Amino acid sequence: MSVDKDTVNKIARLSRIAISDAEADKMVGELNGILAWVEQLGEVDVTGVEPMTAVIPNKLRLRDDVVTDGDVRDKVLANAPAKEGSFFGVPKVIE
């Protein structure tokens, strides 16, 4: 499988990364180089093999359903680039 410039632009859109035309051109070659190289995985016979989900067998724990934190609004907002009062500020999203 190989990607063309339209696909690169689509991937960039899905990734929420703005790219220029020149960057997209460059990325076509780079992504195709990497994808051609990972394609060799197709040679491996994986019949009957389950995809790995955990490297070390480990049981997911459940904790008691109780409140363990909270009341940290100021800490949560401390690094916001544009807070408005006690909220995260974003550009207008509703016309």
Add this chain to the structure above:
Amino acid sequence: MSELTKLGVAAIRSGVAAGDFSAVEVAEAFNSNVANAKALNAFIVETPEKAIEAAQAVDADRAAGKPLGKMAGVPIGMKDLFCTQGVQTTAASHILEGFVPTYESTVSANLWNAGAGMLGKLNMDQFAMGSSNETSYFGNVISPWRRNDGSNAALAPGGSSGGSSSAIAARLCPAATGTDTGGSIRQPAAFVGISGIKPTYGRCSRWGVVAFASSLDQAGPMARDVRDCAIMLEAMAGFDPKDSTSLDLPVPNWEAGLNSDLKGKRIGIPREYRLDGIDEDIASMWDNGIAWLKDAGAQIVDISLPHTKYALPAYYIIAPAEASSNLARYDGVRFGLRDLPEGAGLQDMYAATRAAGFGEEVRRRIMIGTYVLSAGFYDAYYTQAQKVRALIARDFHNAWVSCDLILAPTAPSAAFGLGEKNADPLSMYLNDVFAVPASLAGLPAMSVPGGLSKEGLPLGLQIIGKALDEQAVLNAGLAIEQRSEFTAEAGEWW
């Protein structure tokens, strides 16, 4: 250079405990080395006051006759991937510039509780993506080492924990934290002639560590010798309910368990690691390593890890896939950089922020990850890679029938020059060919110095162990250390 900065973790701890010198004297000596080594660019933020503060607390505890921690009086460097409360944490990315965590990572908190102090936040490859420390937004880290040909070419300290490796090799700190996703502790340790261990996945909590690829990320210590690594790993490791993949197991007393007598141990030599055209220096170092382990009483056995050649391509699907998901959090809303072009809406702000904030390699990996996870390609790439990963883990499992440990080189070459491998992302990726398989299988693996190349540069030997058997890995590392007579140091030019 002060005599104190020639000491390692064990020597500092015992000297402070015995009253031979104070913790504050040690912190001052290392602070001074850090301040005088700007040319290496190993630190993003220096925190001399934190080192002094921690040292004063240790000195006060000692004066009061209180018990001292495992790392009491030892100042360390902290990789900038660990969130440190009140001290900027960036993962060496512009997108996190100015981010000051309001909380402390579990691993760093464990170290401070053990009496360690922080000299500063160490430079690294951006989001731990890189093998040469050339992807940092804050500039390249330079290795203190130089080739013996008089060229003075600036060399890579390895990556992603390149600030850690450079700082330890230049004696700016006796030890530092590293993180290893696909070799990021072991390869930099090999490049500068120090030791470093990636423990079993789940030994060290990932809570508060900036995430790259969550199923692979694992923290570990980097230091001048095996004992120092054992001491520091004990202080870092431990169950943490805040990390769902943290192992709920007691932390072994690895330091007390150190024993370089390898009688009864079988060491596997994987034939697939002997690549065509393997570097001569690497091949002869590997042979020396085999001889040293034999001398320590071990039995050497030939083993096969048949899926080795597929480890790197599988890694370069799995790690970017997890990264594309993990790095979705950088949106310009909650923390870090925001780029809001005139008149832009929310979607445009996301795209502009992420384009401005992420470096080239990070953008490349996010896009690969997005592609392999996208509709129509998920099974062909991601599911296939996870199946191959299961086969790689099975290779190791099968190997443990005939051996207890595996010995291999850490990296396929000595340190390369900065800029030498930038043109093609693939040639950089190939540097991790020997390190990635153990990462995919979650196994403990360590690099220890194995000798020098013809250019006079350090080379590393890698020991891979069974899950949870860090002790055997450390013991084999110690056996090599006692026989390699590796005393070479970078001459001070910085």
